[in-house]
Amino acid sequence: MNVLATLSYGDRHALVNTLRTLRKHPGRIAMWAFYLFAVVGFAFFKTSGPARAAEPSDWATAIADFWVCGFVVAFGVVLASGTSRTLGVFSSRAEALLFTRAGVAPVAVAAYLQVRAVVTTLGQGIVRFAYLILFGIPAGTTWHALLAQLCFFATAGAAIASVTLPRALARGAARIAAIAAGIAIALAAALPVLVDVLRLLHLPSMPNALRHVTVVHPGLVLRALGHGDMRAIAFPLAVAALASAAFVLAARDAYPELYAISLANLDWRMRVRTRRGARAAGALAPAGRIGARAARVRSNAGSPLRGALALAWIDTLMFSRRVAPAITALAAAFALAAGAALAAFARLGGELAVGVLVGMLPGFYVAVASTTGVRLAPAMRMPLFWLGSVPLAARLGGWTLGPYSRDAMLALLAVSGYVSVSRDARGPLIVLIGALALLALTRTVGLAVFAAMPNALDQRGPAVLLRTLLTFALVAPPTIAGAIAVFVFPAPFVSATLTGALTALIEAALLVLFAAYRLAGHVDQLSAA
Amino acid sequence: MSLSVRGLTKRFDAKTAVGGLSFDVARGEVVAVAGPNGAGKSTTFLCLAGLVRPDAGTIAFDGELLGPERGRTIALIPETPDVYPMLSVWEHLAFVAALTKQQPGWEARAETLLERLALSAERNTLGNALSKGMRQKTLLAATVLGGAPVLLLDEPMIGLDPLGQRELRAIVADLRAEGHVVLVSTHLLESAAAMCDRMLVVNRGALVASGTIEELRARRGDGSIEDVFLDVTRS
Numbered sequence: 001m002n003v004l005a006t007l008s009y010g011d012r013h014a015l016v017n018t019l020r021t022l023r024k025h026p027g028r029i030a031m032w033a034f035y036l037f038a039v040v041g042f043a044f045f046k047t048s049g050p051a052r053a054a055e056p057s058d059w060a061t062a063i064a065d066f067w068v069c070g071f072v073v074a075f076g077v078v079l080a081s082g083t084s085r086t087l088g089v090f091s092s093r094a095e096a097l098l099f100t101r102a103g104v105a106p107v108a109v110a111a112y113l114q115v116r117a118v119v120t121t122l123g124q125g126i127v128r129f130a131y132l133i134l135f136g137i138p139a140g141t142t143w144h145a146l147l148a149q150l151c152f153f154a155t156a157g158a159a160i161a162s163v164t165l166p167r168a169l170a171r172g173a174a175r176i177a178a179i180a181a182g183i184a185i186a187l188a189a190a191l192p193v194l195v196d197v198l199r200l201l202h203l204p205s206m207p208n209a210l211r212h213v214t215v216v217h218p219g220l221v222l223r224a225l226g227h228g229d230m231r232a233i234a235f236p237l238a239v240a241a242l243a244s245a246a247f248v249l250a251a252r253d254a255y256p257e258l259y260a261i262s263l264a265n266l267d268w269r270m271r272v273r274t275r276r277g278a279r280a281a282g283a284l285a286p287a288g289r290i291g292a293r294a295a296r297v298r299s300n301a302g303s304p305l306r307g308a309l310a311l312a313w314i315d316t317l318m319f320s321r322r323v324a325p326a327i328t329a330l331a332a333a334f335a336l337a338a339g340a341a342l343a344a345f346a347r348l349g350g351e352l353a354v355g356v357l358v359g360m361l362p363g364f365y366v367a368v369a370s371t372t373g374v375r376l377a378p379a380m381r382m383p384l385f386w387l388g389s390v391p392l393a394a395r396l397g398g399w400t401l402g403p404y405s406r407d408a409m410l411a412l413l414a415v416s417g418y419v420s421v422s423r424d425a426r427g428p429l430i431v432l433i434g435a436l437a438l439l440a441l442t443r444t445v446g447l448a449v450f451a452a453m454p455n456a457l458d459q460r461g462p463a464v465l466l467r468t469l470l471t472f473a474l475v476a477p478p479t480i481a482g483a484i485a486v487f488v489f490p491a492p493f494v495s496a497t498l499t500g501a502l503t504a505l506i507e508a509a510l511l512v513l514f515a516a517y518r519l520a521g522h523v524d525q526l527s528a529a
Numbered sequence: 530m531s532l533s534v535r536g537l538t539k540r541f542d543a544k545t546a547v548g549g550l551s552f553d554v555a556r557g558e559v560v561a562v563a564g565p566n567g568a569g570k571s572t573t574f575l576c577l578a579g580l581v582r583p584d585a586g587t588i589a590f591d592g593e594l595l596g597p598e599r600g601r602t603i604a605l606i607p608e609t610p611d612v613y614p615m616l617s618v619w620e621h622l623a624f625v626a627a628l629t630k631q632q633p634g635w636e637a638r639a640e641t642l643l644e645r646l647a648l649s650a651e652r653n654t655l656g657n658a659l660s661k662g663m664r665q666k667t668l669l670a671a672t673v674l675g676g677a678p679v680l681l682l683d684e685p686m687i688g689l690d691p692l693g694q695r696e697l698r699a700i701v702a703d704l705r706a707e708g709h710v711v712l713v714s715t716h717l718l719e720s721a722a723a724m725c726d727r728m729l730v731v732n733r734g735a736l737v738a739s740g741t742i743e744e745l746r747a748r749r750g751d752g753s754i755e756d757v758f759l760d761v762t763r764s
Binding site: 024295296297298299300301302303305306307308309310311313314317318321322381382383384386387388389390391392520521522523 | 542575578579580581582597598600601604605606607610611612613615616617618619620621623624625626627628629630636652653654655657658668671672675677
């Protein structure tokens with residue numbers, strides 16, 4: 001017990017100090033309470049409906065497969081790639097010094113490090129993904145099934161976290177075997193999801209080909225868990241236990257290796273932080289490219305855009321240097337081809353699938369683009385960002401315009417591709433106008449949520465949920481405005497689209513104003529972001 | 530006419546970082562702001578630059594009260610002179626010219642600035658390839674081009690080699706000659722004494738001593754500026 005108290009001293013006090021800091025910010029406590037409430041609410045919602053049908057639908061099976069296979073793929077990736085980039089061993093040079101001289105048996109130190117790594121990973125996973133897991137579990141489940149499934153995910157997470165450190169210590173043949181096994185596991189686990197996706201698309205020529213593929217649904221373990229069969233938990237639990245034991249045994253004589261892994265990890269984190277900062281300012285080439293590239297360029301004579309729009313100009317300029325032209329061309333070609341492919345597929349009778357795919361895109365986009373604001377902190381730390389008399393709201397708008405214009409260009413290309421095949425511009429144009437408005441709304445939601453809670457921990461927890469909910473909530477006013485326009489104006493589709501888009505743009509402008517109001521004069525708070 | 534700060538106050542919860550700071554700096558004057566760690570120097574600069582909202586106090590320039598968005602008048606060059614890594618030196622100037630809506634002909638002034646700061650050879654060099662001294666000069670050139678008459682340099686000497694320090698002193702002397710108001714936050718007292726006309730010593734957010742370097746030295750007879758600093762900040 002004394003050993004545990006000694007080793008955990010720093011972590012315990014750091015946790016207490018973090019909670020004390022939180023206590024001084026009731027707004028943050030409220031957001032975390034809201035997050036907890038939402039997660040519990042989801043759980044209640046999932047368990048309060050009527051009992052699930054005897055046979056799950058294809059969609060339910062695919063979703064369950066996605067979750068289970070996703071964990072297995074993650075396990076394979078970690079096994080193949082190693083740990084030094086994902087987990088801390090010693091959290092700092094100071095801790096390494098303290099632990100190795102603490103007069104505690106190395107086996108105890110190793111065990112503590114392993115347990116801490118697993119607990120940390122699980123804690124972060126719960127904070128970041130709890131509501132997503134609850135989203136993914138179909139409604140109509142029971143509390144017993146829900147708890148069993150969450151236990152499964154927890155043990156699967158523990159298995160992933162446990163294997164990272166032994167993998168990092170593996171050398172020679174063991175390392176090669178781990179890499180090979182990791183790749184094989186990841187590929188094998190990805191296959192059922194791929195088959196599910198192909199089946200759900202109902203491609204006209206696919207069923208015959210798919211008939212020959214053996215049906216494997218790893219997601220069925222969730223269903224088995226729901227019926228009280230707890231064997232599925234035993235497997236990840238055994239992996240976690242074995243991996244932990246292997247680590248503790250191996251780490252007894254491995255202080256130098258652990259220290260080396262820790263330093264590599266610390267250096268990597270520092271590089272990521274620096275790179276993220278520079279990239280957020282719209283600025284950095286991918287790792288390794290800076291050295292290879294000439295430090296000199298042909299300078300642009302001047303900006304065609306003035307005032308806050310100059311921020312969009314430098315964003316575009318830096319993007320053109322950060323991303324190779326071939327990649328940009330490839331992305332553009334992909335967007336064009338995707339649009340054309342969707343149109344061709346719709347012609348073959350797959351309108352429903354096209355509709356579902358197009359309908360799902362905004363959801364994915366919300367998840368990706370709503371993090372816009374997270375990259376704002378480093379951009380605002382640039383001294384030149386603040387020069388001149390342009391209002392902050394205009395600066396934020398100009399800063400957002402750069403990435404927005406690239407997204408908009410991709411949307412435009414996809415629609416162009418669609419129109420080139422379908423020969424019908426009316427429907428795609430309406431989708432494009434709606435997409436452009438949604439893009440603006442999503443980007444500015446990210447900005448506003450970041451301004452409301454710039455703390456990095458909050459951004460990974462309640463802010464994710466808030467961004468998603470806020471985006472979907474803010475889609476309601478444009479939808480209502482569009483519906484009203486149908487009854488008021490002639491040409492219902494056009495007027496509904498334009499009215500809805502205009503409403504969304506007004507919302508976006510209000511969100512930028514809110515962000516400016518929150519951030520003005522509070523740059524010191526961004527240091528925590 | 531000058532920069533005039535009255536009753537500048539900033540509190541973080543129960544702690545007063547800057548407590549009712551008042552001072553004036555004339556055009557063409559270079560003033561050092563010295564103080565121990567945590568004295569409130571950086572917070573003062575952030576408040577002056579409008580990046581942190583003060584709880585109380587006024588900031589005026591040439592008799593005109595400045596509002597929260599005072600980036601045209603006061604510019605801060607922080608201790609870590611961050612530039613855009615994927616913009617060339619010239620593009621930094623082009624960016625600032627566009628951001629601050631400079632009149633046509635700004636290019637000639639920009640060229641002159643690059644020459645004066647010995648940056649002409651680096652005009653096409655990307656920010657990520659610049660040394661700290663070069664980055665500082667790039668920011669200085671961009672800031673001066675932007676037309677801000679008040680420059681705040683936060684710990685500009687840290688990380689500069691002796692040649693870089695000498696160059697910086699020469700640049701500051703040029704800025705003084707042009708009538709800029711320059712405030713320099715620093716721990717390097719002798720260096721500040723060589724560069725600045727006056728020194729403000731702050732401790733726990735309050736002004737504890739101020740005067741020309743000679744006036745401060747005279748406080749202890751034959752004492753060094755370091756002795757004076759320790760005297761006023763220990764009490």
